[in-house]
Structures are given as structure tokens and as C-alpha cells.
Amino acid sequence: MRFLELASRNLKETYRDPLALGFLLAFPLLFMLLFGVVVGGEATPNFPIGIIDNDHTQVSQVFVNEALAEVDAFEVSTYDDATKAMKDLKFGDLKAYIVIPQGFGQQVIQSGQGDEANITLNITYDESDIMVSEQIISMINAVTRSFANIEIPITIDSNPIHIETEITYIDFIAPGIIIFGLLILIPTSARIMIHDKEKGMLSRLLTTPARPVDFISGYSLCLIAIAIVQIIIFIAAAWGFGMDIVGSLWLAFLIFFLAGLCSIGIGMVVASLTKTENQAEPLCWIFAMPLAILSGCWFSLEIMPSYIRNIAYAFPFAHAIDASRGVLIRGVGLEAISGDLLFLVGWAVGIFAIGVILFRRSMRS
Amino acid sequence: MPSDRAESVKVSSDLAIQTSNMTKIFNGLVAVDGIDLNIKKGELFALLGPNGAGKTTTINMLCCLLKPTGGTATVMGYDINRQPFKIKEIIGVSPQETVISEHLNCWENLALIGKIHSIKAGELKIRSQQLLETMGLGDRAKDQARKFSGGMKRRLNIMMALIHKPEVLFLDEPTLGLDPQARRAIWEYIVRLKRETTILLTTHYMDEADFLADRIGIMDKGKIVALGTSTELKISVLEKHTMIIYAWNLTQRVISEMRSKYDEVEVTNGTMIITDKRLDFKEIVDLLHSSGAVVRSAYIKEPTLDDVFLHITGKELRE
Ligand SMILES: Nc1ncnc2c1ncn2[C@@H]1O[C@H](COP(=O)(O)OP(=O)(O)O)[C@@H](O)[C@H]1O
């Protein structure tokens, strides 16, 4: 089996190079660690949030007391009117305040009955701190959605919807960070392949009877092994920093794995289109960085304009973040994320096919 | 092309490599300019030429790494354009730049190539052991290649081309950048390979071609400009002899005196080089003395491949 020999050689080359290995393993770990120190564990941020309940129904009271107030990262205080809340917001005593409009309870019940409903919350926030404000919005969004879901008795799928009232900051942000870690597989894959090309190893091996498919599977197997180890480290680290794993770990793993395959595929395409590491490296980051931002690794997609969101969802990573967040935070099952999964599989297959074609073409000139 | 087919029919069984009008053009730059080579089985053929002559490009086409722009070639009867994988099965290649897997040890590097060639584990081990011993890397076999000296890496590079007992061996500048001692060691090993394997070696060291090759093709600007055994090539320039004289007092009078008698007379810093069809050592020395020069030392130069190259191309084959 030629490709196994090539894969084993590629792996040895990688794990015996302390620098490369350090980059592959320590980098994600360090990233998670830094991240954990900043946001995880004890240091859960405390966002003071004001609430003005204009609805005064039982539903709205339950929403405030049992959903919003239970979010670890929120410190909820109620206000009678918006003027006072606005003043506190301006003084920095509040990060945001929510006005629950009249009819909120009615709408929630309506949606619970399966009727068309328009659940709105009016959120005023301090936009000077974009990182914080958008996290707050995303979290309120997530909480509200899961709150509204509780009231839906006709949940079709058999997966029990998890009543998540303790969404911590790390719960929310970890999937995005993991996907960012997997986006870094783009430069990693390209580097491993382009290194052999630049050093003449590919040409050397092309004078042997090894076939294109042997090379591609040889590299892919090695990179898949790296991806698997990285995903395990990422999940373990996120868990170590307090991420709750509500849904199926295997399902989350599958999502991350497919995202990893897409990164490897993109890396392979870049490696086929370039000749040197110096060309490949910037090209990879040109892919990875915008994709990280676009896909919502750091910023929630919900605040982005819709055309940006459309672009984001043309790539696999936003789907992977949505799906893994759903599985990890809300505990949704396979059916709920099957659309995202199919998209990921399609993308992985497509990008590999392109990678193989380009690689073959770059082999003999 | 129909003409190609006519050529490949001619493949006779005693030829290992045959090229006909093989050409490679890189974006308008003619790297290999229609060369015709016939290398016999068991022969050690050296392509000798300066950097940029097109030696590596020639080898790369024969290894099926590059597609010729024109012409064809066969290796052991297989066509490089149509049967590349047949050829890849039976050739061994030691590239110009050392290409080894830096983080693998000798055994693993040899196994990488060996297993791609589907050699059985048992045979692979015996063969590796043999190679490691003859090439003097036995005691370092378990060290990762990145810790090796240039000469050791070079030897490993060659061993990797030999592990599967190729029928045709391509050695692209096998001693490039090595010190004289390391070069000697590799030469001795290559000499031992002669006859078992057909070898096409490239070099820009004339002494290497002289020492190793059965036949030499001198290559310049993509063309084979001369071809033959070392002796044949030297005889071709023997019609002219060169005498080198180190002397004091090489005045203008002395020089014009000598110029009137001999075809070519060059003088630089107390060195006089005289070239002519016929040279008599004593006659020249006497003539110099009588015209006032003081000869310190003088000798008649044996022709070298360098002279052959100079004679044909009008420039030096620089080392
Ligand atoms: N891949 C390439 N692209 C463009 N030009 C090339 C390429 N490879 C070689 N050349 C050119 O072809 C000529 C012959 O090169 P090469 O075969 O390497 O010579 P040698 O091995 O005799 O030193 C040189 O002028 C070199 O610059």
C-alpha cells in the first residue's frame, strides 16, 4: 500500500519536527488556554442588564426571572421606565437594557400554539464595546429562543429541547473558537504539502511508481490524523474551561471533523496553485482570516447585514458553528442539524475533488 | 507524430536509453535542443557540461518528470510519453539537489522508496543492510538524516536511488558540493555499480567524467557538442599542443619574436602560453633564453576534457 507508506512518512516528518508539532498541538492549546484565562472559569464576565417589563404578563415574568436572570453572565435588575435605565447605561452601570413590549407574552403563547408569531424585544446597548454588546445580544437571542421553545408542545423531533438557562460565555463562544482552530488547518495542510514540493521531495517521489491518488491519500491521511488530535484537544480544553456539553459529543465531533476536512481541502487547493511556502502562506491566511470573521468565530453573525450572512453561509464554517452550537449548547439531535451536516459533507467532497484535479494537473509539466 | 513511431521501432535490445530530437523549451528558453543519444545497456554515460547546459532537464525528461516539448525518448524500450509508469518501475533517480526525508533515519528513508517499489520487507532489510555497509553509513543508520553531513546525505540520496535494484540509474551531479575525500568515496562506489546497471550521470567536473564514464557527451546550451570516450575526445584536440612557461623578463621584443614563430602566444603576468600544431620543448626554451627571457619553469600540457570543451565551445568549463 503505497499511500500508507507515504502517510506514515508524512506523519513521522510532522511529529518528529518539534517546531511543527509544537505549532500543531501547542498552538491550539495555548489559544484555548489564553481564551480560558480571559473568559473562562471564575472570570465569567458579568454584564449588568436592565429590564423594563411593559408586558406584565406571567410569561414575561417567567422569562425575566427564570430565563434571563439565570444566565451566569448576566446581572439582571428591573426598571420601571426606560429613562432611568438609559441614565445608568450612559454612566456605564448597565451594558444594555431590554424593553419587553406589550403583547410579548401573547406572542410567545401564540408561537407555542404553532401560530405565526412575532416575538420582539427592544434592546438598547452600549455599542462602544462591540465585543461585549454583540455577545450580549447573541446571548439574549439564544436565551429567548430556547425560552420560546419551551412553550412549544408540538416539538416534532424526538430530541428533547434542552432548557438552557445557564448559558455561560464560554458555552456560547467555544464552538466558534474551535472552528477558528480548525480554520488554521488550511495553512497547516498547505504547508505540509508545499514543503515537499519546494524541497523537491514531490518531484523525487514522482520518479517512483507512486500514483497521484497515493500522494493525495498519503497527505490526507496524515492531515486527518492531525485534525482528529486537534479536535480532541480543542473539545477537552473547552470542556476544561467550563464549556457544558449538553448534546452528543460524537455528533459535535462529526461536525468539527467535517469542518476540518473542508480546511484540509482548501489547503490542498492552495498548495496545488502555488510553488513555494512564501506564496502559499499569505494565500492561506487570505482564506482563513476572512472566513473566521465571516463565519462568526469571534463575532456573532446575527449582527451582520444579511448580504454578509449570505456570503458566510456559502462556506461551510458558519454552518459548522451553528450546528455545533446547537448540539453543544442546546442539545439538539441529528435531525435538527441534518441540513448543515449535508452542506458540510457536500463542501468537503467538492473541495477535495477540486484539490485532486488541481494536484494532478500540477504534477507533470 | 508519425516520425516518432518510426524512431521507436528502431529500438534495439542492446540500448537502454535512446532519445531522438528530444527538446525542451521553457517559455521560449530552449533548455534542451534536439538531442540524440544512444546509451547501451550496462554503459556508464556521462553528460558533461557547465551549469545551465540542460543536463538536469535531459534527466528529468527521461525520468518522466518533464514532458518534452518535442521529440521522443525510450528507456529500456518504454516510451517516456506513453509509458511513464513502466519506466518509473525500473529506474532509480538521485536528484541534483539532495532530497531525503530529514526526519526519517536511513532505514526509513530507504524503506520509503523500497516500499513504494513494492519490495518485500525481508528483501528490503537485506538490501538496506548491504547498501548501508558498502556506502559506509552502517553505524549511523538509526540517526535521523537531518543530523548528517553533506557527504552522508549525498550518499543516502544515492542509496535511495539504488534500493530497488533499478535497471537504469540516473545520477544528477552525484558529488555536487562535496570535498575531494567524499567525492572519491562516492566515485569508488559508482565504479562498483558499473556493468550491473546502466548509468546516466551528469557532472560539471571534468575529472569526474574522465574517471567514471565509458563514454562522455559534452553538453552546452542544450546541445550535445561532442561525444565519445575520454581518449577519443582528447585526441580530437590533440592536433594542437599547449606549452606553459613561467619566465622573467618577458619583454615586448621576446613576445613579438615568439609570435612570429608560433600560431598563438598569450602572455599574462610572467606566464606565456604557446599553442601550435607542433611544439618542441627545448627549441622554445632556447629561443626564449636567446631573446633575453629567463625561464623559471615550463611544461607541455596534456589535453584535458576542459581543453576539449574550450576547443569546441570557445569557453572554459568552469568548476
Ligand atoms: N522549470 C524551469 N523553468 C524555466 N527554465 C528552466 C527550468 N528548469 C531549467 N530551466 C532552464 O533551463 C536551462 C537548463 O537548465 P538545467 O537543465 O538545470 O541545466 P544543468 O543541469 O545542465 O545545469 C537553464 O537555463 C535553466 O535556467
Ligand SMILES: [Mg+2]
Ligand atoms: Mg543540473
